[in-house]
Amino acid sequence: GKALAVTGSASGIGAATVDYLRAHGAYVIGLDIRPSDNADEHIAIDLSSRKSIDEAVARLPEKIDGLANVAGLAPTVPAAQVIRVNLVGTMALTNALLPRLTYGSGIVNLSSIAAFHWQQSIDQIKEALDLSFGKIDAFVEKHRIDDQPGRSYFLTKEALLAWCIRQRRTWVDRGIRMNCVSPAAVSTPLLDAFAGVMGERTKKDSDIVERSGAPADIAPVIAFLLSGASAWIRGANIPADGGVAAHYLAQEN
Ligand code: NAD
Structure with missing residues (x-):
């Protein structure tokens, strides 16, 4: 089977992704700041630390067949x-693992319905993509990111x-593709934390659908984008949201 790395493996969507991939024959390496025993192998990582990322990368296998970037924090x-x-x-973990990714590897990032409206200025997005750890505090201060709840x-x-869009063809000759999955509200600890600071926004999205999502609704979409079945999908974003994104599109057109 394939060797696949999944961040955020200890909880929610990441844990469901580990279960799904293992059930379909993959060897799964879980990466999380919290311990977990659901993966074939767990490697501790603190994604907020350059040092911890480098240490985790040193412990990962020489060859990996795909990476799911699922770990994330709510704006609490x-x-x-x-x-x-x-x-x-x-981004740092992904860049460090790129040399080890085999031909045909997929890289999948968890974005969100939160990104649907493109509310930030494109200049700030570009600046954010060029950030290194040492520049984050100054970036937050300069743009007063902390002044609006949830903006981070x-x-x-x-x-x-x-x-993802920027990297659409970067690794074509290596057969590596990057795509995003964008869920709406999925019942996890992160959603509870998010609803605590962004209650109205969460309720608005949730009222559109008949039920909230479950981690198991998202895992197969991530698995598809890690698999060869999605070989011609690049730089794309797949909403997995019970129709919330379509609802907003219909309203805007
Ligand atoms: P979750 O809180 O259940 O899991 C997140 C995982 O990330 C946890 O296991 C946590 O330990 C790990 N993590 C946190 N900080 C870390 C760090 N410094 N280093 C390494 N790992 C760390 O959350 P979830 O709802 O499963 O979210 C998974 C992804 O899906 C996130 O990127 C989130 O933004 C995205 N998402 C979630 C929802 C939702 O409603 N739950 C909606 C859209 C997008």
Whole structure:
């Protein structure tokens, strides 16, 4: 089977993805700051730390057949930490693993319905994509990211979509593809935390659908984008949201 790495493997969508991939014959390496025993192998990683990322990468196998970037934080912590984990650490891990990815590998990032409206300025998104760990605090201060609740989260999820679009053909000759999956409300600890700070927004999205999503609704979509069945899908975003994105499109047109 394939060797696949999944971040955020200890909870929610990441844990469901580990279960799904293993049930379909993959050897799955879970990467999370919290311990978990659901994967074939667990490697501790703190995605907010360059040092921890490098240590985790050193422990990963020489060859990997795909990477799912599922770990993420709700905006209940300072903006700098949201940006570290959801964006800069996720990009740093991906870049560090790129040399090890085999031909045909998929890279999948978890964006969100939160990115649907593209509310941040394109210049800020571009600046965010160029951030290194050392520049995050100054970025947050300069753009006053912490002044609006939830903005750090929206920014990171939009930036992941933009990163995906930017990388649409970067690794064509290596057969590597990057895509995004964008869920709406999925019942996990993150959703509870998110609803605590963004209650109205969460309720608005949830009222559109007949039920909230379950992690098991998202895992097969991630697995598809890691598999050869999605070989001609590049730089794309697949909503897995019970129709919430379509609802907003219908309203806007
Ligand atoms: P979750 O809270 O259940 O799981 C997130 C995981 O990330 C946890 O296991 C946590 O330990 C890990 N993590 C947190 N900080 C970390 C760090 N510094 N280093 C390494 N790992 C760390 O959340 P979830 O709902 O399963 O979310 C998974 C992804 O899906 C996130 O990127 C989230 O933004 C995205 N998403 C979730 C929803 C939703 O409604 N749940 C909607 C859209 C997008």
